[in-house]
Amino acid sequence: MTDVVQETIDSVTIAFDIPDEIVEDFKYAPGQFVTVKIPSEQTGHVARCYSLSSSPYVDDFRLEIGVKRTRDGYASNWLCDNVTVGMEMTVLAPSGQFTAKNLDVDMAFFAGGSGITPVLSLVKSALIAGGGEVVLFYANRDIESVMYGGQLEQIAAEFPERFSMVNWLESERGIPTAQAVTEILSDHKGTEVFMCGPAPFMDLVERAAVECGVNHANVHREVFQSLSGDPFDTATLRRLSDDEGIATATVYLNGDCITVEWPRNTPLLDVLLSQGHNAPYSCREGACSACVCRLVDGDVDMVQNNILVEEDVQDGERLACQALPLTDAVTVSFDAL
Numbered sequence: 001m002t003d004v005v006q007e008t009i010d011s012v013t014i015a016f017d018i019p020d021e022i023v024e025d026f027k028y029a030p031g032q033f034v035t036v037k038i039p040s041e042q043t044g045h046v047a048r049c050y051s052l053s054s055s056p057y058v059d060d061f062r063l064e065i066g067v068k069r070t071r072d073g074y075a076s077n078w079l080c081d082n083v084t085v086g087m088e089m090t091v092l093a094p095s096g097q098f099t100a101k102n103l104d105v106d107m108a109f110f111a112g113g114s115g116i117t118p119v120l121s122l123v124k125s126a127l128i129a130g131g132g133e134v135v136l137f138y139a140n141r142d143i144e145s146v147m148y149g150g151q152l153e154q155i156a157a158e159f160p161e162r163f164s165m166v167n168w169l170e171s172e173r174g175i176p177t178a179q180a181v182t183e184i185l186s187d188h189k190g191t192e193v194f195m196c197g198p199a200p201f202m203d204l205v206e207r208a209a210v211e212c213g214v215n216h217a218n219v220h221r222e223v224f225q226s227l228s229g230d231p232f233d234t235a236t237l238r239r240l241s242d243d244e245g246i247a248t249a250t251v252y253l254n255g256d257c258i259t260v261e262w263p264r265n266t267p268l269l270d271v272l273l274s275q276g277h278n279a280p281y282s283c284r285e286g287a288c289s290a291c292v293c294r295l296v297d298g299d300v301d302m303v304q305n306n307i308l309v310e311e312d313v314q315d316g317e318r319l320a321c322q323a324l325p326l327t328d329a330v331t332v333s334f335d336a337l
């Protein structure tokens with residue numbers, strides 16, 4: 001941990017310094033999140049996901065998350081009250097699908113409140129590493145609740161030709177209207193549209209995008225599911241079926257090719273972690289896609305899938321934390337997805 005910056009009266013930016021030996025594991029794409037382990041007297045710890053506000057194109061190996069207090073939210077209040085410079089914390093490697101495949105296209109961003117956090121990461125990255133036009137619609141309750149106001153002003157001054165921003169304050173204009181969103185989107189029909197914020201706000205933006213004729217594949221919505229399990233508990237192997245027997249998995253992971261015996265009732269991720277292989281994961285419940293791998297040969301079943309869409313699955317993507325073998329031999333790759 002290196003730094004804690006008070007963003008607003010009820011939000012902070014926490015910056016993590018990543019130890020050299022695990023820097024590779026913490027490479028990330030703009031828009032991704034990390035899962036943080038937060039001490040709890042009642043349960044030992046809780047796990048929460050926080051989006052990264054930093055950009056891999058700007059901030060090197062300094063990972064920053066934005067945390068806003070939520071009423072009765074144990075984790076966000078604990079982080080805002082207790083994190084200090086120099087504190088060590090356990091954080092899982094970055095993950096998430098709210099990312100841009102191509103930073104060179106025009107992009108329209110819609111952020112509500114603390115939803116600005118992954119959006120800021122994407123905006124900075126698109127402006128620095130891409131070449132397209134970037135427009136940001138940023139809605140907040142009032143001027144006091146605007147996170148990253150200073151950074152955004154700086155960005156606007158630095159990229160006057162390519163970046164424009166609408167600051168929407170509900171204290172002055174009420175909640176964002178479909179008309180305001182449509183005005184932006186009708187001028188940017190060919191753009192990639194990204195949104196993060198309260199569900200009603202994202203519903204509004206998504207409807208407006210569809211009505212403006214934006215291709216559905218170009219609409220990206222950040223969806224956070226709360227974790228019901230404990231992703232930090234790697235000691236417990238889960239059995240998800242009564243199907244006995246052993247399959248064989250050939251796995252391309254971090255540049256290596258490994259072969260493991262795969263009990264048919266145990267998810268592939270659990271098998272790999274139990275044998276000391278450093279496979280990526282976060283939620284371990286089919287909700288975040290951190291563990292995504294590509295099927296190369298054979299077939300697997302996914303017990304749950306709350307994140308991959310049909311095209312991803314057809315493309316061969318599978319969630320290792322939910323994968324059980326359907327064939328005796330399966331080959332998957334975590335590398336070069």
Ligand code: FES
Pocket residue numbers: 280281282283284285286287288289290291292307319320321322
């Ligand atoms: Fe989150 Fe597998 S670890 S979907």
